[in-house]
Amino acid sequence: MSAADLVVAALLLVGVTLSLLAAVGLNRFTNVYSRMHAATKPATLGVVLVAAAASTRMADPDDTVKLLVVIVLQLITAPVGAHLVGRAAYRGGTPLGPLTLDELAEAEHRRDG
């Protein structure tokens, strides 16, 4: 395998390891919000790495462009999705779990009372 192949192989392995860690973290963490952190972020970055590695291996330049579009799409949409789920969980009243610092609660109390 040439050097370029090694780089691509390494990127692929790191990307899928991130996806695996995301799935493991989804099961291990005890709090809803921690699970959200663990599942959304590494999985997205894993996809970006794998797509970047794959884009260099495509014979057709059309496919390379499509993979780059997917990378940009994931980088833009994944944080928005994660934020919306987090905000919906907070507003819906999902219990936060033990917090060492909660400045949002103070702000909410000040607004109510």
Add this chain to the structure above:
Amino acid sequence: MTAVTTVCLAVLVVAGLLCLVRLARPGSLADRIVALDTLLVVTVTGIAVAAVRSGSGAFLDALLVTSLLGFVGTTTVARFMERRGP
């Protein structure tokens, strides 16, 4: 490269199974939607690895559609969840 992609696909299958485990475990709606979103992202990763393995980009359109559907689904359920609660 084929060996590497085989290992990658095996790892992704394990990741997908773990997401399904999370989906089946008792939990709130937020847990379930995050598990589904992660499952879709793992699927997208799998399609990209399969493209490297086969060398052809025949199913890259499926990759685009899957990632878009994942986003739209997550956003919709999040809006629904705000009203309904966990």
Add this chain to the structure above:
Amino acid sequence: MTLRRLPHVAWLAAVWVALWGDVTAGNVLAGAAVAVGLVSVFPGARPGPAAPVRPAALLRFVGFFVWQVIKANAILSWEIVTPKRHLEAGIVKMELHTQSDAVITLIANAITLTPGTLALTVHRGGPLPILYVHILHLHDVESVRCDLAQTERLAIAAFGGATTQQRTSAVRR
């Protein structure tokens, strides 16, 4: 459809052409037509005053952001793999020194994309918009606040307008 929407139309047309693959005249024209149609039917938010993007500041922002992402992923991976400890989560508040929706969105996205921080909600009632960030592991509050402030400062330096710059540097002093 005003001329202000031209960047939106150009971006949509570029995505259309990228999805089709070939840059032919037909593709570009079709993309432009579809983009104009979409922007007319779904106008979206009114675009604010256009601020020039500074390339050097943009590079600094991207570099810092990529470094944060790599570092935070390593930390998160370690926390997932090591046996369960008590995670000290928390919500910190961040005052943002910009009123532009686009820059706030960019900052919130950058914060959410780095593992360990999640932009929870934005309160726009007071003089400055306040962003509340949920942190996964608050082992050192000041360093987390420092990183968040650095992200905000670099984003505003890259994308904010001139008056925002002056306000930011005045506050820092």
